[in-house]
Amino acid sequence: LKHRHGAAHPQSQVDFLKGEAHKKHPGVTNLKTLRLPEELQTAACSIIHRAQLPRLTERTHSLTNSLWSRKRPVEDFTLRKKALSLEKELWRKEIETIGDGDEQLLEDRIRKKVISELRRSTYHWTTMKYDEDLAVVYMAARLAGGYAAVRRAMNEIKKRDPSFAPQSLLDFGSGLGTVVWASHSCWGDTLKEMVCVDSSGPMNILAEKLLKAEPHIKHVYFRQFLPVSPKVQFDLVVTAFTLSELPNMKEREEAVLTLWRKTSSYLVLVENGTKEGHQMLMEARDALLKEKTVYDTRPASVFAPCPHELTCPKLTQEPVTPCNFQQQYHPLPLPGHHQLQREKFIYLILTRTKAAKAETENVDWARLIAPVQCRSRHVHCRMCCSDGKLQHLVVTARKHSRDVYRCARSSNWGDQQPIIQQVQDDVQSDSE
Numbered sequence: 001l002k003h004r005h006g007a008a009h010p011q012s013q014v015d016f017l018k019g020e021a022h023k024k025h026p027g028v029t030n031l032k033t034l035r036l037p038e039e040l041q042t043a044a045c046s047i048i049h050r051a052q053l054p055r056l057t058e059r060t061h062s063l064t065n066s067l068w069s070r071k072r073p074v075e076d077f078t079l080r081k082k083a084l085s086l087e088k089e090l091w092r093k094e095i096e097t098i099g100d101g102d103e104q105l106l107e108d109r110i111r112k113k114v115i116s117e118l119r120r121s122t123y124h125w126t127t128m129k130y131d132e133d134l135a136v137v138y139m140a141a142r143l144a145g146g147y148a149a150v151r152r153a154m155n156e157i158k159k160r161d162p163s164f165a166p167q168s169l170l171d172f173g174s175g176l177g178t179v180v181w182a183s184h185s186c187w188g189d190t191l192k193e194m195v196c197v198d199s200s201g202p203m204n205i206l207a208e209k210l211l212k213a214e215p216h217i218k219h220v221y222f223r224q225f226l227p228v229s230p231k232v233q234f235d236l237v238v239t240a241f242t243l244s245e246l247p248n249m250k251e252r253e254e255a256v257l258t259l260w261r262k263t264s265s266y267l268v269l270v271e272n273g274t275k276e277g278h279q280m281l282m283e284a285r286d287a288l289l290k291e292k293t294v295y296d297t298r299p300a301s302v303f304a305p306c307p308h309e310l311t312c313p314k315l316t317q318e319p320v321t322p323c324n325f326q327q328q329y330h331p332l333p334l335p336g337h338h339q340l341q342r343e344k345f346i347y348l349i350l351t352r353t354k355a356a357k358a359e360t361e362n363v364d365w366a367r368l369i370a371p372v373q374c375r376s377r378h379v380h381c382r383m384c385c386s387d388g389k390l391q392h393l394v395v396t397a398r399k400h401s402r403d404v405y406r407c408a409r410s411s412n413w414g415d416q417q418p419i420i421q422q423v424q425d426d427v428q429s430d431s432e
Helices: 038-051 056-068 076-098 103-121 132-160 178-190 201-211 249-261 275-290 402-410
Strands: 168-172 193-197 220-223 234-240 263-272 301-304 325-329 341-351 363-368 373-375 378-384 390-395 416-420 427-429
Touching: 038 132, 038 201, 056 132, 076 103, 132 178, 132 201, 132 234, 132 263, 132 301, 132 325, 132 341, 168 178, 168 249, 178 193, 178 201, 178 234, 201 220, 234 249, 249 263, 249 275, 263 275, 275 341, 378 402, 378 416, 390 402, 390 416, 402 416
Parallel strands: 168 193, 168 234, 193 220, 234 263
Antiparallel strands: 263 341, 301 341, 325 341, 363 378, 363 416, 373 378, 378 390, 390 427
């Protein structure tokens, strides 16, 4: 559907660029190809080399695939519902086939069939347990990609809130400590206290070994459990690739609410860019937007990537596709890791302070949710907009102003794109 209202020549003097060049307009938050900090890469390669693990390349690929295809554990109520439905169907078939028979025998047979079918068709979730060797394999597989995703998510805060200078950090499910490294590369020496919480002893030991390579990162404390007092807050709270390791929805919700109570400014959640990762972060978003805390009554508001606080439109479309983003990075220089790689991830940032509205009136910032397609004198932008709807906008200089058009040509998947509100030209529904 194409809507044609609004002027053909919109006001191009609307100043949303704030003095920046089009290539660096305020909505550009993507990063160029990322490298691990040199000290981190050297330390990681040294540990991997010394470990002399057999079949490392094969084990790395296997673990990567296993983590990517990991699903949420099936909830008990879903299992019960499925069992009842199966039982009902089997009873109907048995009665149609053999009519009346020994009811007890039938009941036993049906129960066995239900259990057998549930075992065959239900995803078997197990806790990931890391010993020394598996922690090293995880480092070879995920250090560079995990760092890339977290660093890109943090860049959203750094670019859009340049005055933010966190003094304290809490990382829940800290693993190899990539959040500490990414935070240090963003905010450097302003961080005076960094608390890493991970239940895995081998992971904590490995993270500490890696940190010894960078004497400038100080005041890092490792814990196996979250600090108890709800009154203790941190400027920045992060959990990356951890919610998927919790055994049910109730524990995931409790974890994000606990982390929110410990947040004084920003809470950053990062997960794999899969449908499962998307569902988990949308569950977390719903829980946090409803939460009313006792010690800090400032409500949660979504800072990124969503430009609204309505239901995610991607969850209501068939087929459901995840709202994910990607970051290109250099992998660790190991056998089989030579080419540039792309980390596909999902993130959610919440803040206690309402994001400052753009000073320029009549400009909305929509999130680009797919690669931008630049064509001759027009640009295809697929976006999630502030009204909670997905739109496919074909941007031209004539219809949308030279500034908006040049910004569109300089933007990409994951950036924000300015839309001048009076101009509704050539907006297509995303189903086209």
